[in-house]
Amino acid sequence: MKPSIVAAVLAAPLILLQPVWSHTDESLDAMKAPHGGQVRAAGPYHLELVAKDGELVLHVTDHAWQAMKTGGGEGKANIQQDKAGSRITVTLEPSQENILTGSGEFQVTKETVIVVFVKLAGQDAYGAKFTPLKPKTVKEGKASAEAHDHDRQHHHH
Numbered sequence: 001m002k003p004s005i006v007a008a009v010l011a012a013p014l015i016l017l018q019p020v021w022s023h024t025d026e027s028l029d030a031m032k033a034p035h036g037g038q039v040r041a042a043g044p045y046h047l048e049l050v051a052k053d054g055e056l057v058l059h060v061t062d063h064a065w066q067a068m069k070t071g072g073g074e075g076k077a078n079i080q081q082d083k084a085g086s087r088i089t090v091t092l093e094p095s096q097e098n099i100l101t102g103s104g105e106f107q108v109t110k111e112t113v114i115v116v117f118v119k120l121a122g123q124d125a126y127g128a129k130f131t132p133l134k135p136k137t138v139k140e141g142k143a144s145a146e147a148h149d150h151d152r153q154h155h156h157h
Helices: 003-021 027-029 138-156
Strands: 038-041 045-052 055-061 074-079 087-094 098-105 114-120 127-129
Touching: 027 038, 038 098, 038 114, 038 127, 045 114, 045 127, 055 087, 055 114, 087 127
Parallel strands: none
Antiparallel strands: 038 045, 045 055, 055 098, 074 087, 074 114, 087 098, 114 127
């Protein structure tokens, strides 16, 4: 057997496992979030934030999507609602087995940025940044829209 075939066979399992380890925001956005929220990696955790107006629900799992117990833990969310920078802080408290919840006076828009800090009992604190309603393919979409505007301007002259 040629070495290249052996290498290919040995490398195959790594390719299958890769999504578990490549935790970029893009790869997490590409996955289907278990509860329909936005998922971010924070230290040893996956944090999935489901944000509705006035209400935050944060699901905490490890990188294998196993529930992390939140009892005795705490969290907080700094919510920046818009570019004007009106921001509020919401305290997150354990509710169900692996969930922290909090509520406050805020609206969730495409501009909303929520920075969440979580500290579980006996663990270090970790933070993650969420943009709950930001369109997922914002880079491509924005660039093509700008290019489109650019073309239109040229046609008018």
